Structures are given as C-alpha cells and as structure tokens.
Amino acid sequence: MEKGERRFLKLTILSISLMISAASAIAVTLPMIKNQFPEIDPATVESLVTIPSFTMMVFILLSTFIIKRIGKKNTVILGLSLALIGGVIPIFVTNFTIIYLSRFILGAGTGIYNSLAISLIGEYYVEEEQQKMLGYQTAFSTLGSSFVTFLAGILVNISWNYAYIVYFFTLPIIVMVLLFLPQDRQSDRPAHREESSRPSKQRVNGMVIYCCLMMFVFFALIMTIYTKTSTLIVEQNYANQGFLGTGLTIASLLGALTGFVYGKIRHFLKEFTPVVALVFVSLAYFLIPYAKNMIVLTVILVFTFLVVGLFVPYMYDILLPGAPENSANLAVSLAMVACNLGSFFSPYILRGLGMLVGNEQTTASYTIGGIIYLFMAVIFVLFNMNTKRKTVLAD
Template sequence: MKNKGFLFKLSLLSISLLLTSANAISMTIPQIQAAFPNISATTVESLVTIPSFTMMVFVLLSGFISSKIGSKKTVLIGLILTLIGGVIPVFALNFTTIYFARFIFGAGLGCYNSLAVSLINDFYEGDEKQDLIGYQSAMQSLGSSLATFIAGILAVFNWQYAFSVYFLAIPVMVLFYFVVPETKQVTQNTQKEKQRMNMSTIFYTLLLFTLLSLAMIVFTKVGSLVSEAGMSNSNLLGTALSLMTLAGFISGLLYGKIYKVFKTFTPVVGGVISTLSFLLLAFAPNIYVVSLSVILMGFCQSLFIPYIFGALLSSAHEGSQTLAISVGMVGSNLGSFASPYLIAFIMNLFGRKDASFAILIAGIGFLILTAIFFFDIVRKKERVQPDKVIS
C-alpha cells in the first residue's frame, strides 16, 4: 500500500517529533537539585543523558522486535513507553522513580527510532523518499525546539510540570494508529532471510559516529569560547543556539530540493561549509561571528544526516534496512556520548585546554570527513560508469 496523501505523510513523520526531546527538560536541573539536595549534581544532570543508553540498546533490538510483531506495533509500543517514562516524573515523589522513568523513556524512543526512517523506505521511493527523509530530519529539529519551548514555560510554575511536555506522545500515537497501516514487506522479508550487515553499513555508521563526535563540540565548547574571549553581549549565545536548531529545521525541509541540485555531492557541499564555519568560529572576534558560525553549522548538519541514512537504506542487504538504520543510530548516539572524551584526549596530547583549539580540531576533522565523502562518491561513480558504457 502506497498512500501519498498529506495526512499519511504527516502521520508517518509525526513519530519523529519526540526523538530528540530528551534534553527538553535540561533547564529544570537546578530546580531538581534543589528539590533533592542529597542527590549528587552529577546524578541529577545525568537525567538528560540517561535516555541515550537505553535508546541505544532498544535501537538494536527494534529490528528483531519488528520482525516478530510488525513495524506498526513496534512503533506503538515505543510511543506508549515514551509516554509512560516521559510523564511519570510529573507525579513522582522520589528521585529513584524519576531516574528509572528516564530509562523507560529512552527505551521507548529506541523502539521506533530506526523505524522512523525505514518506514519511509517501505512506503516511498525516488525523489519523494529523499524529500521525506529530509522532512524527517526537520521534524526532529522542530520537535526538539517545540518540546524545549513548552517545557520552559511549564517549568516556570513547577519543575515537575516540565515533564508534561511528553504528553505530546498521545496525539502522535492516535494519528499513527488510525492512519498508518502495517507493512507487509517487513514480514515477507524477515521470513525469507535473516537481517545482516555489510561493509557499507559499517562504513556509514563510522561516518555517523565521527560526524556527531565533531558536531557536539559546538555545544560543549562554544560557551567556554565566548567566556574565554570575554566577548560582549554573550547573552546572545542562547538565541544563536536556538537559531542553530531552527536552521537545521529549515535545512531538513529543503533537503530534497538541495539534493536535486547537488545530488550525491550534497554532503561534500555541507562539509566544505561546515569546515569553514568551524574555522570561522575558532577565530571569531565577537558574538555576532559566533552566531553566524553556529547557524551555518546547524543548517549543514541536516544535509549530512538525511544523506547518510539514505545511503544506509540503499546499500543495505534486501530485508536488512531496519538493522542498517538501527546500527547507524547507535553510531550517532555513541558519537554524541563520546565527543567530550575524545576531544579531551586529543587536547591532552597537545597540552591545550582552550576552547578555540578544540573547535579548530573539529574544523580539521570536518575537512577530513569531507574528503572521505568526496572519495567515496567518486568511487561509486567510477564503479557504475562501466555498466553505462557496456549498455
């Protein structure tokens, strides 16, 4: 069944709204610390990152689960767990309950994280598929911004109310349940052969790991950069980071059109601009240049992610698309988690502690990453060319 209607596309894309919303409650951390003074600050802060651990585990399990019960049921179970784990802290009376709830929340997201992309592959193809993969990335950015905005308003009244933002899972669940059908393709493929990885899946997963490791340096070091440089109007940094997310949303919406222009060289274009942006940020003289740099980075990141996931889908073994996306998701989550440790290791090697050096390293990393994309694309074109000549 291939339904091209707007409501169907909206229902398919809506499940991505909460995928990157784990940090929506980050502004409540000081209030939670005040509410539970006997809990260490590190443990309280981990409420933001805990979901990524169970998310990685269930991302790997989602392919097996969906092969047994179907993609639609897997998504719905994931949304139910997301809802339960998300809103339990609204009513919880002790920290242990809140802590455990965040594990459940991450497990829910992990159940359908990879399916948010692979379902697009099940129902669409060609340029329309590329458009929707871009929209899926945009929907994550939109959901993150929306959840953070709503949680911020609710937290003014009470920090526990901020977790009410995860009630957004209810309309998403209802829409998906009534509009999106089960995919017969999943059952047929899994009966024929087991899901398996190939070298392309490993290659693109490593690219995702590297990409996210480098991209996260913006969030971990830009505040220090502004502080170390003693820049005036530093309060504008928060606005700049919000605009960065908005730029990612716009880029995701335009991805299909951008891809039609640059084709497979889309990540190379994004890589060149990202490299220049990181170098510009490393030597930024004021907050306005910092703002321009991070906004450009936000725009370019949404050119990489849809391309890589599209490549994972197209290069995976038949019937193994969900596994390929799952492994890619694990790579991206691990990259985000490992980023501060990797950059700290590199900086220690050079005996440097300044944020500008860390950002410079990220710029060099993006240059190398861009070169890898370029040679991979050229290699693919050379491999396809002989077939065109023979035919």
Template structure:
C-alpha cells in the same frame, strides 16, 4: 496481485513523519535540574543531572533490540509500543516525588524512543523511493529538530508552575500516537509486507550474491566521526566566546537555539539540495561545518559568531543522507539492522565527543577551546575527504551500470 498504497496520502505522510517529533526531546526538561537538586538534597548533583542523560542509555539499548522486536511483533506495533512507553516514562515524574521511580521513568522514556527510532527512517524507505524518499527524509530530520525546539519551549513555560509540571510536555506523545494510528494502519503494514515478500521471491539468490554494503558501512563510520566533531558546537563554543572576550555573551543560548531551527529549515530542503549535489551532499555538509567553525574562532563580535553558528547547523544535511545511503545500499532484509547501527554510531559519537577531543588535544600537546575547535575541523576535513572518495566510487559504479545496461540493450 497485492493492493497498492496511496503514497500521496497526506494522512499517511503525516502519520509516518509525526513519530519523529519527540525523538530527541529527552533533554527538554533540563531546566528542572536546579529545582530538583534543591528538593532531592539526599541525592548528589551528579545524580540529579544524570536524569537528563539516563534516556540515552535506554535509547541505545533498545535501538539495538528494536530489529529483533520488529521481527517478533511487526513494525507498526513496535512503533506504537515505543510511543506508549515514551508517554508513560515521560509524564511519570509529574505524579511522583520518589527519585528512584523518576530514574526508572527516564530510562523507560529512552527505551521507548529507542524502539521507534530506527522506524522514523525505515518506514519512509518501506513506502517511498527516489526523490520522494529523499524529500521525506529531509522533512523527517527537520521535524525532529522542530519538535525538540517545541518541547524545550513548552517545558520552559510549564516550569514556571513547578518542576513536576514541566514533565507534562510529554503529553505531546498523545496526538503523535493518534496521527500514527490513523495514518499508518494495519492494512498499510500488511500491504507493505506482501510487497516485500513478492520482491524477495524475485531475488531468491540475494543472500548468495549480495556483497557487504561497504559504502554504507563507511558512511556510517564517517557519521560517527562527524558527531565527534560537531558536538563542540554545543560544548566548546561558549568557552570560545569567553576566550575571545566577545561582548553580549548572554546571546549564546539564543544563537544556539535559532541555529538549530536554521539547520532544520536547511534540512527540510534536503531533497532539492541532493538533486544538485548528489553524493557530494555530505561533502557540502562538512564544508559548511568547517566554514562555520572558522567563523566562530575568528569572530570579532556576537553577530558574526551567531551567523557562523547558523552555517555550522547547515551540516545537519548529513542526517538524511546517511539514512538514505543505508536504504540505497543495504538489502531490504538487513535495512532495519543497519539503520539501528547508524543510530547507535550517531549517539555513540555524540556521547564520547568530549573525551575524543580531550584525548586528541593531549596527543598533540595543545590546550584551550579554540584549539579544540581546530581539532574538530580536522575531523570534519577527514570525513569530507572520505565522502569525496565515496562519491567518486559511487559515480564510477553508476556509469559502469549505465554502460552495461546499454550493452545489454544492443545485444
């Protein structure tokens, strides 16, 4: 018999959830770009701007490597290594004026984030199941968004001193490391590993009998489509405001920032929302994004535009659903790998979105920001339709399993 984990431990939950705080905060220092461009006159503007995107490269590479590293040194040490690299890479620009060292530091920040990125969801799947797992996945996505907003706010305050100081925002990694070490102890990890070994011993034929997790794979592909379609909320809606000639266009940044927070609040209630909509939850997410986009392109003023942005952000419900679907459908031995794939597809979809939107517009022979939003709505409609089909298939499987279980009990 292995020891049990106190799943109701507040310290354990805080420790596991805390690691999501700075996961998407690499761009928090984007306000330093104009000041750095003035200082590094021997570098092109594009090279200075690339400091914001370099972490994405490191993140994708090390997301793919993370499952291999976890097998070598364990999940706890991998997360700690990622957090420590994030801290080092994050604050290094504070201490140097060497542009190339800053580039390397930004890559290290992304590499660190990539190492623990998958574990933000998989640790929840290792410990909690059912409704509690879904609740925590919702909180995890919300904390990720709140953390990004917090980092942007703090960096904005620090930039008032100089651009070097803005990078001290990544000192937030220190309390995160402390919370994780105290909450997710080595004893907790050993207990989980023993439980997983015991579970595996009762499933010796799993490799022979387990089929490919087709539903999870399709869900991951649809998240790729979703990210292609949702990025225009950031990249194209400012141009829509201009095309519509709305007054008070300066409200856009505030609208976008608050919309992110609204999305985080909605996602925090994911567990309760899932209990109502079940596997139709991603369909609800796609509908919210489509309705929000309709509001954006037909906005008569900035108030309606801002409300529409809030509705679009509610579609962030898709994040915890995808990770939950992977953990539900994929064998435990493959969970980390498939979560890594999901993270890569999400980042990849966001990265190529401007190119996909432009290519689709070119194929259709249309131009303009409003048409780009309409294309994004088409993508969302397609993804929603696929999620409807997946929900029907899941429900049929669940009903069949229920009938089979009843037949076995009668026998």
C-alpha cells in the same frame, strides 16, 4: 491508496520523529529538582537528562528483534506508549527513585521506535520522494525538540513537575499511528524493496559500515559546538555571554529549514551534497575562534546548522538503498547508535586529539575539527569516484 490517505500516511510517519529528541527538554528543571532533593548527589540529578540516551542506544539495537516479533506498526505503538508513560510519571510522583527509573523507561521507549522513523520512509518512498521525506524527517525532529524545550521552559515557572507535561504530546502521535499507519503488508512496499515472506537473517555490508563510521566521526566533532563554545566565549571575554543559549536555539530552528528543501538541494548537488556540507562546516569551524562577538558567532552558528541539515539526511538517503536486502532496520539502528556513541564520546575524543597534536586549547578543538571535516570531504569525493568507476565497469 487514495490521495488523502497518502497525505495522512506521510504526516504520520513524519510525526513519529517529533518526540525523538525530547529527552533533554526537561533540562531546565534540574536546579529545582536539586533544591527539592538536597540529599541526592547533584551529578545524579543531572543524569536525568542523559540516562534516556543510554537506554535508547540499547533498545535501538533490540528494536530489530522486537520488529521481527510484533511487526513495525505494533513496535512503533509499543515504543511511543512506553515513552509516554516514562515521560509523564514525574508529573504525579515526588519519589526521586521512581522519577529516576521513569527516565530509563522514556529512553527504552524512544529507542524501540527510533529506527522506524527512518526505515519506514525507506519502505514507503523511493528516489526523490524518499529524499524529500528524509529532509522533512530531520526538520520535524528539530522542530519538535525545540518546541517542547521552549514549552517546558514556560511550564517550569509553575512547578518543575509541570514541565513534564510536554511528554503528553506523544499521545496524539500514538492516535495517528493507530489510525493511519497500515499494518505490515507485502503490497505496501516498493517492488525493489520487497521482502521474502520467509524470515531472513539481517546483516551488514560495506555501505553500512562506511555510513556508521562517517556518522560517528561527524557527530563526535559537531558536539564541539555544544561542549566548547561556552568555554570559548568565556576565555575570549565576550559581551552578552548569556545570549549563547538563545543563539543556539535560533541556529537550530533555522537549520531545520534546510530539511524542508533538502530534496531540491540533493537533486541539484547529487553525490556532492555531503562534500559541500562538510566543506562549509569546516569553514565555519575555522571561523568560530575568530568571531569575537555574539552577533558574528550566532551568524556562524546559523550557517553551520543550515549545512548540517544536508549531511544527516544524505547519509540515510544512501544507507537505505545501500543496505543488504531485508536489513534496512538493522542498518538504520546501527547508524543511530553510531550517532549516539559519537556524541557520547565527543569530549574524550576532542581531548585525545588535542593531546595528540600537543594543543589542548579550546580554539584548537575547532581547528582540528575543521581539518578532519575537510578530510572527510575528500573521502566522499574518492568514494563517489570509486562508485562511478564500478558502475561503468558493471555496464
């Protein structure tokens, strides 16, 4: 493959992640939709943001079987096409039922190609190059989501329908995949990841289960920032409370920068990358209840998102080579479902933990989260020690 082709292939694989998290971009349209459809229950209107997450989880699991039937490139094209159709339908219709169903289509399409945003990196890149690409993937996902959310916020001032124009950005990604992503070929895969030409049963192992559990807990706790911070600043009577949304956006965008340097940090910290990330996130959680003003809180949030950008790519970094042979797609699919389930059940988990320790105050959610993150860091240290011991014994 020529140097120019490799560059376009890399950009194409990364571009697949740009619209993965775009489902919530149209949250800004909800008040206008409620006004236009007063007969519709407000909770149903609000579910326009969350419905895609449900169908996404279902089709992330089904994507493994779709890939077997039509191949990886065709699966990406199918998923992106459905996401495009489901995303732009509300521009052209005023029937709420059709708009509602279109969100199911958007989630289904996104779920179909979601896991391939990661597994294609594992197929075409190894070692340090793979680490760099996983960091870039996290950054592209965050930047894409932030950009379309920002643009939707501008377009909604014309009409709420216009905000859905942002989903047309899926179209150039489809074109790039058609032009630059090769058809599934044996020769495209690294030698140590070669798959048999005969169909093989995909399965999971201890590494897959371990990664899924860690990611489930991580996302269940990280959602505290989104579900509890607004309550915290009201309870503590912060000034300029409306700045929270801007603060979260700034923190998210700056956090994406970590993805671009993840490869270098991973090379330096090696297997201690998640340990360092979890310790610093834990520290941030202990500090948030004592921020007392929006400036300090925003600084802590930026700090938190910077280290979060280390944890997620690291988990995929160990998952891809650690999954059973020919089972990378299934492993990534399960990990993504674990992330979504952790986010979905987060409010209930936080409430249950508060009841368990006899303290359901908002500040307690951060303290409990900080303690669990420290406990996770210890688990990673023990896991790494056990892995090294097995390696020495094997040698």
